[in-house]
Amino acid sequence: MTEFEQDGYRLFKLTGCAGCHNGPAAGGQAYQKMGSFNRFETNNPAIGRQAITGLRSDRMRFKVPTLRNVELTYPYFHDGSVKTLEDAVDTMAWVQLNRTFSRTGNEKVVAFLKTLTGDLPRIVLPILPPTGPDTPAPQPFQ
């Protein structure tokens, strides 16, 4: 990693991003509120995990996504309303941590996040036998 990318990594930790985006996948370990400090402004109303659990305390809670390959997984957030990684980083700093990055700070964090890009997993679909009279009917979801 370059000095610039390492600065981004330090900034990522110092600012508090790693409080939620942590572990081997830099995320994927918890549900957290989207908008811990400031409201996430979007035109697409959602209630997050409350839609599943019915709990008021789960309002606007979402899975903390992994940041692996985040450079490739735009658009960002649950509603895909943020188009660029630069914007996503500034949005996170503001809504989750009440912080504002300088232009260079933002560029450093983005540079760090781009070091998390690797080979995407190759998914090979199985070839299933043809459907016949003995094929079991699909099971409904539990």
Ligand code: HEC
């Ligand atoms: C309080 C926990 C928390 C903190 C702190 C936090 N995040 Fe997040 N982050 C989340 C959650 C939850 C989401 C998913 C939000 C959604 O889908 O609407 C997310 C989404 C993201 C995304 C978009 C990923 C995608 O695939 O859509 C990026 C990029 C990101 N965070 C980077 C950061 C950076 C950089 C920081 C520090 C400035 C940070 N996060 C701090 C919880 C957090």
